[in-house]
Amino acid sequence: MPTPRHDPRFDSHRTTPPQLSRRGFVAALGGVAAAGALSGVAFGGPAFAGAAPLAADAATLADLGIPLSDVLAIGGAVGPGPDGRPVLWSAVSGDPAHLVALDPASAKTVSSQPLPGAPGSYAVAIGPDGTVWVGAYNTGQLFRRPPGRDSAVQDLGRPLASETYIWRLAIDAAGIVYGCTYPSAKAFGYDPATGAVRDYGTVVPGMSYARSIATDGGKLYVGTQPDANVVEIDVATGASRQLPLPDEVGDGVGSTVYDLNAYRGLVYARFGSAIDGSLGIWDTRRRSWSPLRDKVAGLDVSEPGPGGLVYYTRNGELTGLLPRTGTEVGTGLTFAGRVVNNRGIGWVSLPAKETPGQTLVGLLWRGEMFSYNPKTGAASRTATDIPGEPIPLASLAVGTTGRLWAGGYLNGGLAQLDPQTGSPAFQRFAQTESVLDLGADIWLGTYPDSRLYRYDPSKPWNSPEYSPGPEGTPENPVKVVDLHDEDQVRARASVDAGEHVAYGTLPNTTLGGALVLVAKATNAASVHRPVVTDQSIVSLAYTAGTIVGGTSIHGGYSVPAPTQTEAKLFGFDPVADAKTFEAVPVPGAESVDGLVVDADGGVWGYAAGTLFAFDLASRTVTRRATVGAGTGRLGYDAGTDTFLVLSGGTLHRVARADLAVTAVVDTDATFLAVAPDGTAFLGANTHVYRVVPA
Known part of the structure; x- marks a missing residue:
């Protein structure tokens, strides 16, 4: 799963973490980015064109419906169900998310309750009294x-007012609930008996993500991101200390302690991502690490079962x-x-004769259930009825032939949508952040690892x-580029560049994206980084x-903090394989959200409420107009020689001739695509709309 890291999220380039809610993601993504500093560009041309009062164009929106729908199970745990028998509890992402209980014997849903206001959860845990916590x-x-x-689901609000994410939960034998958070990388304790919250503070100064948590023997163990630290906290005194990291992890910079589990004096720490990491075991008595095991997927290591074995997924196999x-x-x-990776894993007793004693059960990300009985070796994978x-x-x-595409988040x-009816042809795939449809080939930029598919x-x-x-x-699509080793994570911008396809990326744990050129004839790729310091x-x-x-x-996540202050334009010659210029088109803008080419080959861009023309010969901004405010989206309609700008809650049309601005329609949409015939399409949260002129 691409996870909020994504894992989790697709997030904005500002201060939101890797997994956003369905509503929160759309609101944040209205600002498609932010950008960096550069030396001088002259501002020439006519006077600044303002936007005066805007007259509505009386356009309407035809709702083309919801093109993408699927199951996403993330946080999960095994424990007593509504009638006391063991079930698989899962937080299924949605608007809102639902807390679902599955009967492991039948793989059928026995309970489904909304989590009001919440889009989803990584953090599901069962208390000693059978209370389910999310x-x-x-x-x-x-x-x-x-x-x-x-029993009803009770919303207890935010334990810590400053924290917008609870990443994981752990519960001790006394029933105290512990959590770890973003954006202050805190740990907290919640006493169910009194409602009292204890704030253990930021676990490592300078960290934003306390990503994982476990408890054992009166201690909390908390893992961080974007640099890997494992912190041991005494739950009674609050005293903390950082554990030494395994030798294989080095200083931990740029790594993540994605998962933690603790049982019987052993702490299981997985360093890496949701789908691939290295597992180490910290012995709390010997105060030492085991050698790391690679190719281990999350999200949990099971409790010890028959024979004292724990289980996890390694190299795609459930392994004891x-x-x-x-x-x-x-x-x-x-x-x-x-x-x-598993999404909740634990031990149950099943009634079937072929599963005597304890059976290990768990969920996968699409809601599929698996089981394994160590005594008989019986194993199964079963579809569930989670909707x-x-x-x-x-x-x-929209592609060159007018095909309409939508990519899904998280x-x-x-x-592919019918542009008239919205009827979709859906395929399960990666988090798809860019689609470049050139007719015979469609190039797909995906999260994570800034992968490009053909x-x-x-x-x-x-x-x-x-x-x-x-x-x-x-295989179709074919993976052409994977930038995991270059520490890149997102691929939001792509363009047809003659004999090449070019795409741009956002980094994972660092700053500085890449420009990648892919030869259409051979799929050979060249990676250029850094292009701009x-x-x-992003465009x-x-x-x-x-x-x-x-x-x-900004980078691909909210950390590390930017070192630059202004977004730039740059030129790149694919024949010479070299950058030709840098310039600041809009002083103070943090991102250049969109770029288009007009009917005469001129370059236009949008940044921080400004539509601008950029002359490649003089490398100057020659024209500009205020359109909307803040971040936005930009398109061009060659038939009417007008620009479409989605910004500030309004779709605007701007005439190239005189830069006159007209408001087309007010909308909460955050995505814009313009077809070759000039038809505009908008995306808002889960819906796609066609703009119908008056």
């Missing part, structure tokens, strides 16, 4: 569901480990695809990573043999 991402809410068939000896045991239960939920948009695009997915729409779909086709079907590449255009890029001062 901590929400994006809203920072804490929920509880007391035991009982008809005897922790004191380091002996691993394969189970034969394998999981195909890119995202194979799909609408997926917020991560991208909206849950991922790609849909899709041939004339051939059957087969994505072994996300949605496999029939056996023997050639400490700036991401691209191509004209007269020059790639023009717009930057953001």
Whole structure:
């Protein structure tokens, strides 16, 4: 799963963390970026064109519906259900999320209750009395569901007013609930008996994410991001100390302690991402680490089961480990695809004869249940009846032939929509942040790892990573570029650059995106980084043999903080394979949100409420107009020679001839795509709309 890290989120370039809510994501994404500093560009041309009072164009919006829908189960745990029998509890993302209980014997839903206001959760834990606890991402809410068939879910609000994410929860034998948070990297304790909250403070100065938490023996263990630290906190005194890191992790810079579990004096720490990491075991008595085990997926290591073995997924197989000896045991239960991490795992007793004693059960990200019985070796994977939920948009695009595409956030997915009816053809896929449809080939920029795929729409779909086709079907889309090793995470901008496709990226744990050129004939890629110091590449255009890029001062997440102050334009010659210029088009703007080329080959951009023309010969801004406010989206309608700007809650039309600005329609949309015939499409949260002129 692309996770909020994403894992989690697709997030804005400002102060929001990797997983956003469905509503919060859309609101934040109205600001598609931010950018960095540069030396002088002259401002010439006519006087600044203002926007005077705007007359409404009386356009209407035709709702094309919800193009993307699927199951996304993240946080989960095993414990007593509504009638006391063990169930799989799962927080299923939605608007709002739902707390779902699944019968592990039948894989059927026995309870589903909304979590009001919450979009989803990584944090589900069961108290010793059977109370189910949930901590929400994006809203920072804490929920509880007391035991009982008809118990209601109770919203306890934010334990810490400053914290908008509860990443994970852990509960001790006394029933005290502990959590870890963003944006202040705090740990807290909540006493269910009194409602008292104890703030343990920021666990490591300078960190924003307290990403994982576990408790054992009167201690809390908290892991951080974007640099890996494991902090031990005495729950009674609040005294804390950082544990030494495993030798293989080095100083931890740029790494993440994604998961923590603690049982019987051993702390299981996974360093890496949601789908791939290295697992180490800290012995609290010996005060030392085991050697790390690679290729381990999250999100949890099970409690010890029969024979003292714990279980996790390694190299795509459910794997047992005897922790004191380091002996691993394969189970034969394998999981195909890119995202194979468990979403809640635990032990139950099942009534079937073929599953005597304890059986390990868990969920996968699409709501599929798995089980394994150590005594018999019986294993299964079973579809459940968890319904799909609408997926917020991560991208909206129209191709050269007029095909309309929508990419999904967090849950991922790609849909081609009928531009008249909205009828979608949906495929499970990665979080798709850019779509470049050139007719015969469609280029897909995805999160994480700033991957680029090439899709041939004339051939059957087969994505072994996300949605496999029939056996023997050639892979389609084909992964062309993966920038994991370059520490890149997002791919929001792409452009047809003649013999190449160019795309721009945002970094993961650092600053400074990459410009990638892919030869259409061979798929050979060249990666250029840095292009602009400490700036991401968030918009691209191509004209007269020059790639023009717009930057953001921010990285792919809210940390690290920017080192630059203004967004830039840059030029790149794909033949010479070299940057040709840098310039600041709009002083003080943090991002150049959009770039287009007009009918005469001129470059236009949008940044911080300003539409501007940029002359490549003189490298100056020659014309500009105030349109909307803040961040926005930019499109061009060649038929009417007008620009479409989505900003400040309004879709505007701007005439190139005189820069006259007209308000087309007020909207809460945050995505804009303009078809070759001039039809404009808007995306708002989970919906796509067609703009219908008066």
